[in-house]
Amino acid sequence: MSTPTSLELPDGVRRTTIRTARGAFAALEAAPASGVCERDAALLVPGYTGSKEDFLAILDLLADDSRHVVAIDMRGQFETAGAGEPGGYAAAALGADILAVMHATGARHLVGHSYGGLIGREAVLAAAGAEFASFTLMSSGPGALTGPRARDLRAMLAALGAGDGQGDVARPGNATPDSAAPDSATPDSATPDSAAPDKAAPDTDELRAGIAELWRSHLEPQAVAAGVPGDIVAFLGRRMRGNDPDGLVLMAAHMLAAPDRTAELARLDQLPMLVIYGENDNSWSPAAQENMARRLGARRLCIPAAVHSPAVEAPATTASALTQFWDAAEATRSYSAAVSGTA
Numbered sequence: 001m002s003t004p005t006s007l008e009l010p011d012g013v014r015r016t017t018i019r020t021a022r023g024a025f026a027a028l029e030a031a032p033a034s035g036v037c038e039r040d041a042a043l044l045v046p047g048y049t050g051s052k053e054d055f056l057a058i059l060d061l062l063a064d065d066s067r068h069v070v071a072i073d074m075r076g077q078f079e080t081a082g083a084g085e086p087g088g089y090a091a092a093a094l095g096a097d098i099l100a101v102m103h104a105t106g107a108r109h110l111v112g113h114s115y116g117g118l119i120g121r122e123a124v125l126a127a128a129g130a131e132f133a134s135f136t137l138m139s140s141g142p143g144a145l146t147g148p149r150a151r152d153l154r155a156m157l158a159a160l161g162a163g164d165g166q167g168d169v170a171r172p173g174n175a176t177p178d179s180a181a182p183d184s185a186t187p188d189s190a191t192p193d194s195a196a197p198d199k200a201a202p203d204t205d206e207l208r209a210g211i212a213e214l215w216r217s218h219l220e221p222q223a224v225a226a227g228v229p230g231d232i233v234a235f236l237g238r239r240m241r242g243n244d245p246d247g248l249v250l251m252a253a254h255m256l257a258a259p260d261r262t263a264e265l266a267r268l269d270q271l272p273m274l275v276i277y278g279e280n281d282n283s284w285s286p287a288a289q290e291n292m293a294r295r296l297g298a299r300r301l302c303i304p305a306a307v308h309s310p311a312v313e314a315p316a317t318t319a320s321a322l323t324q325f326w327d328a329a330e331a332t333r334s335y336s337a338a339v340s341g342t343a
Contacts, residue, residue: 010060020100026079030063047114061319076247095122108133141284143260207245273298278306
């Protein structure tokens with residue numbers, strides 16, 4: 001999970017609720033000090049087990065460019081209410097949520113971090129790129145998570161008694177969800193083999209208790225050992241326990257089975273795209289993200305020394321890259337409109 005270095009709201013940033021036709025979403029909102037927004041607004045979407053706070057270090061920097069910027073908790077994340085039924089966590093449904101937030105806020109630039117990139121892609125494809133000024137995939141990949149983080153995620157599901165991500169997820173209704181893993185491994189004892197295939201699916205309360213125990217026995221000690229300040233550890237605990245248990249399981253299953261839709265996205269060749277990631281990314285590999293950028297014909301930026309959370313690990317570089325990319329996308333659109341006589 002991304003770990004913010006501070007929870008203080010920068011000047012010009014406030015907590016709010018975005019109300020849409022698909023429900024309400026907890027958000028952080030940044031506006032320029034002048035109060036005048038001269039450029040297209042942007043929406044930032046967090047990754048799996050993440051939240052809007054993962055963007056705290058860059059919100060004011062992005063807003064300084066005369067831009068309205070919003071970061072949200074997706075459905076079921078931290079302070080946003082969960083879905084009423086499992087289908088609400090299907091990738092297409094979460095993508096529809098993103099479109100609803102964009103319509104409500106007027107945002108035209110979309111940034112998806114990690115799992116948020118997979119869901120952002122669903123939104124872009126559903127709208128065929130219409131009304132988007134740009135799309136950024138931050139530390140995200142072309143499809144299903146693989147490698148050590150995928151093993152961690154399967155181990156977490158097994159520890160919760162919710163399957164291992166290899167087949168149907170053990171949830172009431174046997175819903176099949178359409179997903180980056182927690183940045184901390186689950187206990188070695190929580191292997192896929194520990195999930196008994198004939199065991200009844202855990203109910204929501206059992207899952208909630210399992211998540212709390214996973215935090216108490218493993219993730220919290222790991223954060224403390226890493227030297228994370230006490231107030232941040234307390235926040236991480238509230239956030240982890242605040243996730244809707246059903247959403248946590250179904251989103252994980254999607255991450256482990258997400259199809260590669262890069263070719264579909266690449267067909268939207270009029271939409272400016274950026275792929276940005278850390279040189280030491282430990283979820284989707286830098287090589288995989290570089291290849292994805294090439295297939296998309298997208299701009300690409302590999303940030304030195306960053307891992308999986310550039311907005312936290314290299315905020316100034318990340319904010320500068322996004323601002324330059326957005327400004328260029330808007331300038332290109334304005335020029336094209338002028339040439340075609342539609343300005």
